[in-house]
Amino acid sequence: MRGTGKADIFVMLAHPVGHAKSPGILNEIFEQKGLDSLMVPLTCRPEDFETFWAGLTAAENIRGVIISVPYKVAVYHKCAAAHDRAARVQSANSVRRQADGSWYADNFDGVGFIDALKAAGHQLEGRRVLQVGAGGAGASIAYCLAEAGAEEIRLADIDKDRAETLAGLVGKAFPKCRVQAGEADPTGMDMAVNATPVGMHASDPLPLDVARLTPDMTVVDIIMEPAETALLKAARERGCRVQPGRPMMDYQVRGMSEFFDIDRKDRNHG
The missing domain is CATH 3.40.50.10860 (Leucine Dehydrogenase, chain A, domain 1)
Known part of the structure; x- marks a missing residue:
């Protein structure tokens, strides 16, 4: 009961x-x-x-x-x-x-993001990533991308100072990854990530320049509803691999369940 x-x-x-x-x-x-x-x-x-x-x-x-x-x-x-x-x-x-x-x-924002990508067969090591969004979830994701072996991360945010600050912090923590602030332009990238709420509403603009997407790119959106955002729809139409937001939540929940010890296997922490 x-x-x-x-x-x-x-x-x-x-x-x-x-x-x-x-x-x-x-x-x-x-x-x-x-x-x-x-x-x-x-x-x-x-x-x-x-x-x-x-x-x-x-x-x-x-x-x-x-x-x-x-x-x-x-x-x-x-x-x-x-x-x-x-x-x-x-x-x-x-x-x-x-x-x-x-x-x-x-x-678990970044953990869920990375685990979901790996489960779907997406390679992260050595990849060049455009990430739009340097806020709360974006910060966690950027660190985890660098930790997972991304070669380069370009951070774009409407708050340019926030993007610059995060780029400096992630680059210092993971010096093997080239991290810099820039524009929401996926040119030259292997992967483009929307880590903002832009796309939750039908009236929202696109978070990045989809005209510059090419079929060899992977496009990821952390938004769960709608399941296929305007960004993912545009990317799919251009031949890109796409990853929606729900898997990120599913893998976060796995991590959270262990963190909370919902099965009551080990209550030494509380």
């Missing part, structure tokens, strides 16, 4: 939270596994975050939280410790409660 007094409670935090897929996905997993666990979508106004987080921490039976926009950075700074993946981007998309009641942070 699910939802007893002994249930593990997990929270999905975002503002707004109505678009979040994690509660449905995780609750389905709990149901399939016969686990006495629940994930609840919660939201609060940004100005109420401090009060909200204090209450969440005080609720002793909340074992973990998945975090989305706009709280990834704020939650990271509430944690006592963090995995290197979260520390290097100063951002958390998952936190779990430790034995002493404090929070431990991790970030």
Whole structure:
């Protein structure tokens, strides 16, 4: 039976939270596994975050939280410790409660992205990548691309200073990868990645210059809905290999499930 007094409670935090897929996905997993666990979508106004987080921490039976926009950075700074993946981007998309009641942070944005690409047979080592978007998810993805052996990453963002800063940080962490800020032009690249929300709505512009795509390129979009964005449709029509956003979420969920120890195999961490 699910939802007893002994249930593990997990929270999905975002503002707004109505678009979040994690509660449905995780609750389905709990149901399939016969686990006495629940994930609840919660939201609060940004100005109420401090009060909200204090209450969440005080609720002793909340074992973990998945975090989305706009709280990834704020939650990271509430944690006592963090995995290197979260520390290097100063951002958390998952936190779990430790034995002493404090929070431990991790970030699975880049992990899910890389694992999904590898599972689909896409090679990353030695590749030249255009990445559009240097925000929260984009930062995690850029580090993981460099870590996976990409030869070159060109970062494009509407905030040019943000792109320059991220390029410098990723290049310093992975000096074998040539990382620089530039325009959203895929010319000369092996792969083009949209790591922005641009494309979620039919009225959105294309995030990059699709006229410069060639059939030998792979085009990836991290947006889950629509499943085929305007970018992916244009890339497919030009003969490119394409990768939609849903697999990234599926592989994130795998990582998060292990991180939260949903099967209760090892509760030494909390």
